[in-house]
Amino acid sequence: MTRLSSTAVAPRxxxxxxxxxxxxxxxxxxxxxxxxxxxxxxxxIVICFLAIxxxxxxxxxxxxxxxxxxxxxxxxxxxxxxxxDAYRTIFSGGVxxxxxxxxxxxxxxxxxxxxxxxxxxxxxxxxxxxxxxxFFLMLALFxxxxxxxxxxxxxxxxxxGLMNSYAALVxxxxxxxxxxxxxxxxxxxxxxxxxxxxxxxxxxxxxxxxQMVLPLSKGVIAVVGLFYGVGYWNAFFNAMLYMDSDKWPLxxxxxxxxxxxxxxxxxxxxxxxxxxxxxxxxxVVSLIPVVIVFPFLQKFFTKGxxxxxxxx
Amino acid sequence: MTAVTRPxxxxxxxxxxxxxxxxxxxxxxxxxxxxGTKTEYAASxxxxxxxxxxxxxxxxPSDLPGTAEGIPAGFYKYPKPFKSxxxxxxxxxxxxxxxxxxxxxxxxxxKNTAWQAVEKRLxxxxxxxxxxxxxxxxxxxxxxxxxxxxxxxxxxxxxxxxIVEFLEAKCADLTPHLGGDKISDYPNLAAIPEIFWKxxxxxxxxxxxPIPRNLTGGSxxxxxxxxxxxGVKNTAEIKDKDDFYNVLKELTNPSANQWALGSxxxxxxxxxxxxxxxxxxxxxxxxxxxxFETEEYLAxxxxxxxxxxxxxxxPGSEGWTKSQMVNAFIGGKVAMIYDGLPxxxxxxxxxxxxxxxxxxxxxxxxIPFGHDGGKAQTWLDxxxxxxxxxxxxxxxxxxxxxxxxxxxxxxxxxxxxxxLNYGVEGQxxxxxxxxxxxxxxxxxxxxxxxxxxxxxxxxxxxxxTSKTTVDLLHDAYSKLIPLGVTNPCETxxxxxxxxxxxxxxxxxxxxxxxxxxxxxxxxQLKTAIADWKKNGGDVIRxxxxxxxxx
Numbered sequence: 096m097t098r099l100s101s102t103a104v105a106p107r108x109x110x111x112x113x114x115x116x117x118x119x120x121x122x123x124x125x126x127x128x129x130x131x132x133x134x135x136x137x138x139x140i141v142i143c144f145l146a147i148x149x150x151x152x153x154x155x156x157x158x159x160x161x162x163x164x165x166x167x168x169x170x171x172x173x174x175x176x177x178x179x180d181a182y183r184t185i186f187s188g189g190v191x192x193x194x195x196x197x198x199x200x201x202x203x204x205x206x207x208x209x210x211x212x213x214x215x216x217x218x219x220x221x222x223x224x225x226x227x228x229x230f231f232l233m234l235a236l237f238x239x240x241x242x243x244x245x246x247x248x249x250x251x252x253x254x255x256g257l258m259n260s261y262a263a264l265v266x267x268x269x270x271x272x273x274x275x276x277x278x279x280x281x282x283x284x285x286x287x288x289x290x291x292x293x294x295x296x297x298x299x300x301x302x303x304x305x306q307m308v309l310p311l312s313k314g315v316i317a318v319v320g321l322f323y324g325v326g327y328w329n330a331f332f333n334a335m336l337y338m339d340s341d342k343w344p345l346x347x348x349x350x351x352x353x354x355x356x357x358x359x360x361x362x363x364x365x366x367x368x369x370x371x372x373x374x375x376x377x378x379v380v381s382l383i384p385v386v387i388v389f390p391f392l393q394k395f396f397t398k399g400x401x402x403x404x405x406x407x
Numbered sequence: 408m409t410a411v412t413r414p415x416x417x418x419x420x421x422x423x424x425x426x427x428x429x430x431x432x433x434x435x436x437x438x439x440x441x442x443g444t445k446t447e448y449a450a451s452x453x454x455x456x457x458x459x460x461x462x463x464x465x466x467x468p469s470d471l472p473g474t475a476e477g478i479p480a481g482f483y484k485y486p487k488p489f490k491s492x493x494x495x496x497x498x499x500x501x502x503x504x505x506x507x508x509x510x511x512x513x514x515x516x517x518k519n520t521a522w523q524a525v526e527k528r529l530x531x532x533x534x535x536x537x538x539x540x541x542x543x544x545x546x547x548x549x550x551x552x553x554x555x556x557x558x559x560x561x562x563x564x565x566x567x568x569x570i571v572e573f574l575e576a577k578c579a580d581l582t583p584h585l586g587g588d589k590i591s592d593y594p595n596l597a598a599i600p601e602i603f604w605k606x607x608x609x610x611x612x613x614x615x616x617p618i619p620r621n622l623t624g625g626s627x628x629x630x631x632x633x634x635x636x637x638g639v640k641n642t643a644e645i646k647d648k649d650d651f652y653n654v655l656k657e658l659t660n661p662s663a664n665q666w667a668l669g670s671x672x673x674x675x676x677x678x679x680x681x682x683x684x685x686x687x688x689x690x691x692x693x694x695x696x697x698x699f700e701t702e703e704y705l706a707x708x709x710x711x712x713x714x715x716x717x718x719x720x721x722p723g724s725e726g727w728t729k730s731q732m733v734n735a736f737i738g739g740k741v742a743m744i745y746d747g748l749p750x751x752x753x754x755x756x757x758x759x760x761x762x763x764x765x766x767x768x769x770x771x772x773x774i775p776f777g778h779d780g781g782k783a784q785t786w787l788d789x790x791x792x793x794x795x796x797x798x799x800x801x802x803x804x805x806x807x808x809x810x811x812x813x814x815x816x817x818x819x820x821x822x823x824x825x826x827l828n829y830g831v832e833g834q835x836x837x838x839x840x841x842x843x844x845x846x847x848x849x850x851x852x853x854x855x856x857x858x859x860x861x862x863x864x865x866x867x868x869x870x871x872t873s874k875t876t877v878d879l880l881h882d883a884y885s886k887l888i889p890l891g892v893t894n895p896c897e898t899x900x901x902x903x904x905x906x907x908x909x910x911x912x913x914x915x916x917x918x919x920x921x922x923x924x925x926x927x928x929x930x931q932l933k934t935a936i937a938d939w940k941k942n943g944g945d946v947i948r949x950x951x952x953x954x955x956x957x
Binding site (some may be wrong): 161162164165166167168169185187188189190191193245246249250253335336339340341342343348350351352354372374 | 508510511512513514515516534535537538539541542545546549550552553555697730731733734735737738739740755763764765792848849851852853877
């Protein structure tokens with residue numbers, strides 16, 4: 096059938112020829128109509144506006160006085176008399192800056208360790224000659240379905256002597272089974288011939304991992320690193336459970352500020368709500384590192400996602 | 408404690424308490440029962456306990472007098488400081504504690520001169536684990552299940568549903584240490600009036616320390632400038648509900664973005680006070696009636712529904728966050744809101760934030776009037792913000808912990824109060840020419856160590872920046888407290904209410920909200936109330952009645 100059909104069609108033309116002919120160009124290379132271009136532009140502008148407006152409003156509100164915030168129903172877009180009072184307040188005393196440094200360190204160290212452990216285990220689980228490999232894979236996958244509850248985790252951390260220690264914020268979440276599966280799938284799809292060739296040349300597993308696999312896996316490692324990094328940056332629950340307030344990360348400080356603006360319960364208020372500018376300023380401070388880092392990782396992120404999409 | 412009770416509704420804390428009960432039951436029960444004979448849940452009446460003997464301070468002159476009924480004293484300036492604790496209560500001991508913190512955490516101990524100065528006076532260290540009230544139930548119940556109890560534990564009234572069993576299994580009976588004249592060893596604790604200690608009694612024993620508040624959360628606030636424009640100088644002058652309706656109507660002008668009312672959950676407290684709804688329960692001849700079973704409650708819902716229908720509430724304001732409500736009030740969008748009286752003073756309190764936003768605005772506490780021209784009825788719903796339980800310890804350690812509590816309960820006017828609340832003179836505050844402590848720019852994060860949520864004295868009304876604020880607030884307490892009624896079940900224990908009360912009450916709350924917003928009817932609310940009775944309300948009632956009779 097294929098042969099008969101192929102003999103029936105006209106001789107193949109190059110894309111350039113087809114473009115020149117105009118009516119046979121591929122659809123993605125056609126020049127869009129002006130109306131389509133306008134619609135696309137409008138759609139993109141709306142999407143950008145929807146993404147940028149909340150961030151801009153948060154920034155603008157953080158630069159406003161309480162009076163202006165109240166006059167604008169809680170959200171200022173263009174402050175008439177911008178002030179840095181909110182930032183002066185949160186940076187005075189050093190609670191927010193200390194928490195910011197703690198969060199950065201936890202995120203950097205935690206992400207590094209998580210990537211190392213995930214990559215090492217994922218690589219190990221791709222080796223067909225690994226004794227008990229299937230068992231360990233199932234063990235890891237089991238945690239995706241059945242995670243330990245709060246109390247068993249608390250008991251484990253306590254028994255390991257990690258209470259009020261930064262390790263308590265890293266070790267319990269050191270490896271995510273989901274990320275392990277992503278990285279392992281990526282490794283599994285690498286050509287086996289590469290590994291065989293390297294082994295014939297006398298390379299050991301460690302050398303293969305470091306010198307061959309990792310350079311080919313920048314995309315997936317960036318993606319997984321981003322998952323871990325964002326996870327560590329935003330995590331507050333373990334800090335609430337295991338840490339005293341003098342060791343809280345920024346996410347927990349942010350939570351303390353924001354909770355004061357939440358809907359009232361039935362209780363009589365203990366204190367007056369702090370300025371909304373302060374709450375917004377803490378949000379801005381917590382966003383800055385992510386906003387700075389994301390553009391550098393984005394190209395890897397896109398690449399990693401695409402790779403995963405094609406190779407499954 | 409008292410502050411967390413209202414006629415209906417489930418707060419996030421209450422929800423967490425229900426959720427945490429499962430955890431406590433599953434993982435904590437063994438630990439609890441392992442400490443002795445398992446106590447069955449039992450209704451309990453507090454009145455049989457031997458309360459501490461009240462011994463007020465002498466020689467502390469106030470500008471506005473307090474009363475034995477609990478109206479707080481008012482001060483325009485800080486009195487000449489005196490020393491209330493001579494000897495350090497700790498002998499190098501480390502005391503552990505878990506409590507609430509509201510707002511950002513304090514500077515760490517090694518950077519916090521105020522914290523260090525307090526511990527120097529204490530003669531030991533206090534390791535405090537503090538989380539927000541929203542996280543408290545989770546953290547506390549996890550610690551309980553992990554068998555990791557600190558020496559001092561806040562009981563916020565929501566985190567521990569099976570409170571009697573927990574107290575008997577894990578907490579020290581303080582009756583032998585504080586009951587009657589025994590409290591004389593701790594004079595600062597002895598200066599806390601009896602009404603605050605009643606909350607601390609369970610199963611006939613004194614099990615915890617009070618953290619006093621000024622008895623009532625009040626009826627809300629209003630923008631005095633707006634009301635003066637419509638001819639009302641004081642809300643107490645309003646004659647009845649019809650007169651109130653007319654005032655609200657005059658205050659509402661949607662085209663100018665102004666409404667009379669707008670509060671989270673409709674701010675019904677002020678209407679309950681106007682219509683004399685009971686404070687959670689009403690007791691008559693030993694029979695208990697839940698507030699929403701009364702005609703007064705239904706009258707409030709009907710009245711609120713009329714106000715809502717006539718456009719006197721900001722549309723959708725019942726779903727506001729607290730920040731939204733505060734902004735609307737400060738910005739002049741609403742003339743009246745419900746918020747607790749503690750939100751009146753302080754740097755971000757309404758007394759300062761309203762004029763700060765618009766120099767013509769003035770905030771004032773709402774003083775209720777009777778809906779029928781008679782007297783209003785307020786609620787004594789803010790007696791203690793919480794109580795503090797002490798872990799079972801040997802006598803020597805317990806005495807140290809009580810000594811610490813005595814230090815933390817140092818009264819207004821003392822050196823210790825200054826240290827605990829304002830920090831170190833010269834670093835965290837300076838005394839101005841009038842003798843008032845003025846906080847320095849960096850003081851806030853040194854002085855937010857949550858000492859006052861471990862033990863505290865009776866509160867006073869004090870604002871060194873404004874005599875008017877002191878006058879207004881003291882006047883409000885003077886008028887509101889005499890009108891106040893307590894919740895007769897406040898110190899009673901009902902196992903059913905503790906474990907299922909909030910869940911059972913939620914449909915009633917939902918039906919009331921729907922009726923006000925026009926999505927439901929009063930008949931549907933009545934049906935929800937009938938269901939409450941059938942599904943467990945009558946059991947709760949009978950348990951409280953039995954406890955009351957005991």
